[in-house]
Amino acid sequence: MKKDLLDTLVIENDTKIVFLILDGLGGLPLPGADKTELEAARTPHLDALAKGSICGLLDPVCYGITPGSGPAHFSLFGYDPLRNNVGRGLLAAAGIDFPMKGNELFARVNFATLDDRGIITDRRAGRIDTETNRRVCRKLNENITLKKNVEVLFEPVREHRALMVLRGGKLHEELADTDPGTTGMPPLAPRALTPEAEETISIIEEVREKARATLSDEEKANMILLRGFAHYRRYKSLRERFKLNSLAIANYPMYQGIARLLGMTVHPSTVSVAGEFEALEENFDRYDFFFIHIKDTDSRGEDGNFEAKVAAIETVDKLLPRITALQPDVLVVTGDHSTPAALASHSWHPVPVLLSSPTCRPDRTECFGERECITGGIGRMPMVNLMALALAHAGRLKKFGA
Amino acid sequence: MKKDLLDTLVIENDTKIVFLILDGLGGLPLPGADKTELEAARTPHLDALAKGSICGLLDPVCYGITPGSGPAHFSLFGYDPLRNNVGRGLLAAAGIDFPMKGNELFARVNFATLDDRGIITDRRAGRIDTETNRRVCRKLNENITLKKNVEVLFEPVREHRALMVLRGGKLHEELADTDPGTTGMPPLAPRALTPEAEETISIIEEVREKARATLSDEEKANMILLRGFAHYRRYKSLRERFKLNSLAIANYPMYQGIARLLGMTVHPSTVSVAGEFEALEENFDRYDFFFIHIKDTDSRGEDGNFEAKVAAIETVDKLLPRITALQPDVLVVTGDHSTPAALASHSWHPVPVLLSSPTCRPDRTECFGERECITGGIGRMPMVNLMALALAHAGRLKKFGA
Numbered sequence: 001m002k003k004d005l006l007d008t009l010v011i012e013n014d015t016k017i018v019f020l021i022l023d024g025l026g027g028l029p030l031p032g033a034d035k036t037e038l039e040a041a042r043t044p045h046l047d048a049l050a051k052g053s054i055c056g057l058l059d060p061v062c063y064g065i066t067p068g069s070g071p072a073h074f075s076l077f078g079y080d081p082l083r084n085n086v087g088r089g090l091l092a093a094a095g096i097d098f099p100m101k102g103n104e105l106f107a108r109v110n111f112a113t114l115d116d117r118g119i120i121t122d123r124r125a126g127r128i129d130t131e132t133n134r135r136v137c138r139k140l141n142e143n144i145t146l147k148k149n150v151e152v153l154f155e156p157v158r159e160h161r162a163l164m165v166l167r168g169g170k171l172h173e174e175l176a177d178t179d180p181g182t183t184g185m186p187p188l189a190p191r192a193l194t195p196e197a198e199e200t201i202s203i204i205e206e207v208r209e210k211a212r213a214t215l216s217d218e219e220k221a222n223m224i225l226l227r228g229f230a231h232y233r234r235y236k237s238l239r240e241r242f243k244l245n246s247l248a249i250a251n252y253p254m255y256q257g258i259a260r261l262l263g264m265t266v267h268p269s270t271v272s273v274a275g276e277f278e279a280l281e282e283n284f285d286r287y288d289f290f291f292i293h294i295k296d297t298d299s300r301g302e303d304g305n306f307e308a309k310v311a312a313i314e315t316v317d318k319l320l321p322r323i324t325a326l327q328p329d330v331l332v333v334t335g336d337h338s339t340p341a342a343l344a345s346h347s348w349h350p351v352p353v354l355l356s357s358p359t360c361r362p363d364r365t366e367c368f369g370e371r372e373c374i375t376g377g378i379g380r381m382p383m384v385n386l387m388a389l390a391l392a393h394a395g396r397l398k399k400f401g402a
Numbered sequence: 403m404k405k406d407l408l409d410t411l412v413i414e415n416d417t418k419i420v421f422l423i424l425d426g427l428g429g430l431p432l433p434g435a436d437k438t439e440l441e442a443a444r445t446p447h448l449d450a451l452a453k454g455s456i457c458g459l460l461d462p463v464c465y466g467i468t469p470g471s472g473p474a475h476f477s478l479f480g481y482d483p484l485r486n487n488v489g490r491g492l493l494a495a496a497g498i499d500f501p502m503k504g505n506e507l508f509a510r511v512n513f514a515t516l517d518d519r520g521i522i523t524d525r526r527a528g529r530i531d532t533e534t535n536r537r538v539c540r541k542l543n544e545n546i547t548l549k550k551n552v553e554v555l556f557e558p559v560r561e562h563r564a565l566m567v568l569r570g571g572k573l574h575e576e577l578a579d580t581d582p583g584t585t586g587m588p589p590l591a592p593r594a595l596t597p598e599a600e601e602t603i604s605i606i607e608e609v610r611e612k613a614r615a616t617l618s619d620e621e622k623a624n625m626i627l628l629r630g631f632a633h634y635r636r637y638k639s640l641r642e643r644f645k646l647n648s649l650a651i652a653n654y655p656m657y658q659g660i661a662r663l664l665g666m667t668v669h670p671s672t673v674s675v676a677g678e679f680e681a682l683e684e685n686f687d688r689y690d691f692f693f694i695h696i697k698d699t700d701s702r703g704e705d706g707n708f709e710a711k712v713a714a715i716e717t718v719d720k721l722l723p724r725i726t727a728l729q730p731d732v733l734v735v736t737g738d739h740s741t742p743a744a745l746a747s748h749s750w751h752p753v754p755v756l757l758s759s760p761t762c763r764p765d766r767t768e769c770f771g772e773r774e775c776i777t778g779g780i781g782r783m784p785m786v787n788l789m790a791l792a793l794a795h796a797g798r799l800k801k802f803g804a
Contacts, residue, residue: 063791
């Protein structure tokens with residue numbers, strides 16, 4: 001769609017839109033088998049919903065492209081994933097609700113273990129607990145002072161993951177990761193991806209040297225690996241673009257972070273899936289748009305555990321009546337991308353989607369599954385168009401042209 | 403897809419990708435009948451393959467647009483057919499592997515027959531044999547010298563077709579064809595399509611006059627008709643863009659030419675279809691990507707011969723087990739465009755495609771045919787995306803974004 005056409009057509013009303021996102025929903029049969037995880041799962045409520053909905057298949061970015069969670073979620077909410085390829089550092093910062101002033105350079109930190117020769121032996125420092133993470137961050141913050149009036153701050157996230165914040169002076173984000181993504185070699189030296197970014201290299205080098213010295217007496221977390229250097233970047237909010245007052249219900253910092261970047265109110269983590277549905281019920285009167293994020297489907301897919309992913313889908317199906325009982329005007333059920341257990345990773349396969357609303361035209365879909373969605377009324381489309389369809393079915397778009 | 407996104411995601415591995423291209427594959431039923439050529443053909447091997455593949459329909463350029471072979475093939479290989487509309491002259495030069503320095507202006511030549519009044523009576527000079535073509539080209543080269551330090555060279559291609567090469571000075575390509583595409587009128591005078599190209603007109607005029615004089619004693623080939631003026635243009639190769647070491651197996655100069663422009667190694671012509679399959683077997687270990695071009699399907703379609711096109715498809719089906727026995731990681735079977743015998747010409751109808759690989763998700767296709775492909779897992783998509791899908795299924799694309 002032409003940039004921002006959608007935004008110019010938005011009108012406000014009192015309808016409710018729910019996006020139920022089963023992360024990594026799309027799947028594949030195991031070798032020799034015939035059914036995907038979603039097709040194999042017993043999902044009476046999703047099937048009944050699909051029968052009265054329009055179904056289809058969504059490409060998160062483009063044919064053949066396997067997306068990370070960042071671009072995939074931007075696409076879900078109607079933001080071009082190519083023009084909004086948000087850096088991991090910024091996602092990490094938004095994920096812990098770091099108070100951004102706008103002049104920071106962020107990076108995602110992994111605490112790692114190096115041996116005596118400086119070789120990485122564990123990229124996750126034995127998955128240290130969050131308490132140790134807090135202690136190590138504090139130690140870094142107390143001991144590292146940089147030249148050149150640049151301030152550095154380490155903020156714990158969870159287990160071995162932290163956020164690094166640099167502030168002061170002109171800092172460039174076009175920097176390669178120092179995390180080599182593998183063990184058996186030393187961390188990579190900082191490297192600039194543009195000539196201008198060269199001037200930031202010495203600062204990163206200084207941070208790394210001082211971090212190494214400060215952590216030298218740590219048994220596990222004795223080094224930092226840096227990924228996804230990114231500046232703060234302001235995104236138009238769902239309110240600014242679509243006049244939606246929105247609530248995000250997600251239990252993982254990264255998805256909460258994406259929601260925050262798009263101006264959603266973020267509900268506190270509820271720990272369980274049932275807790276997320278409860279949060280929806282409790283807040284249904286107070287918002288127009290609800291993003292409920294289910295992580296287990298993706299996690300079990302990444303584990304390569306077909307049966308566990310099936311079970312995660314069935315868990316959501318059992319809870320679905322709690323959403324339909326609220327009678328949202330538009331209910332969308334889909335994923336951000338596919339994570340087939342057969343591949344144990346994100347993949348490029350299109351994602352099944354259903355959109356339920358009173359203005360759905362009948363299609364041929366009898367149940368909710370990938371091959372069934374081929375003959376759905378939505379057809380196969382770029383995911384970035386989903387928000388426009390949802391707004392239309394909610395009566396929130398006026399006519400274009402005379 | 404955003405320009406070059408694909409290229410930035412490519413990784414190398416040791417998988418094999420085969421593109422089996424049946425030129426002009428898509429068809430139509432004859433008037434009053436119900437089945438297309440592909441649907442009417444007995445194709446047990448293609449049908450079995452389709453059942454386990456993802457199928458779909460490809461638009462070579464855009465809805466309703468009938469492509470020439472040049473843009474259609476560029477689209478097949480993942481090159482935007484609109485930004486890469488290669489001139490016929492350049493295709494002719496690449497087709498005979500003319501050694502290009504980069505400063506040439508090429509045109510495709512048809513030898514034609516004019517009557518005493520200068521009216522075209524045969525646009526193909528009675529399809530003179532290639533031997534006569536060689537003699538006539540030699541005669542032109544020996545007798546024509548141009549003013550202004552411009553050099554002209556005629557290179558025989560086949561039958562009545564040749565290549566004209568101009569070299570020296572600033573030569574413009576924005577020139578209209580002198581071939582009127584019909585008989586009963588004189589050749590068209592050279593005409594510039596841009597103001598700058600005016601300065602090249604006098605050179606073309608001089609070549610034409612001197613060619614007419616030189617060939618005045620020829621019975622059949624007594625004039626040249628010029629088409630598709632084009633400069634040399636460098637294209638990024640399949641290796642540069644996709645890290646593919648590729649082999650083209652095609653029996654016609656034009657398709658060999660396209661392959662050469664894209665940096666493929668071109669196998670010598672094998673004359674027969676079976677010879678092409680043999681060439682694949684013999685070279686399977688030495689390349690990553692194989693383009694096998696079958697011309698007969700298009701030729702019989704152009705002839706308007708439905709039964710002969712059916713037979714050409716069946717010939718390929720019988721040979722298909724020789725490819726599947728090699729167990730390529732990705733096997734794509736499709737055409738570059740449709741050539742329905744009912745129209746006896748290229749057409750705009752989308753082209754059936756099947757993509758076979760272990761990571762295909764089950765779809766609803768039971769056999770290989772146009773209407774069956776409507777419910778295929780690929781859906782209907784622009785042909786230019788095919789290469790991305792093939793690379794994805796070969797595990798040759800990394801994830802986009804965090």
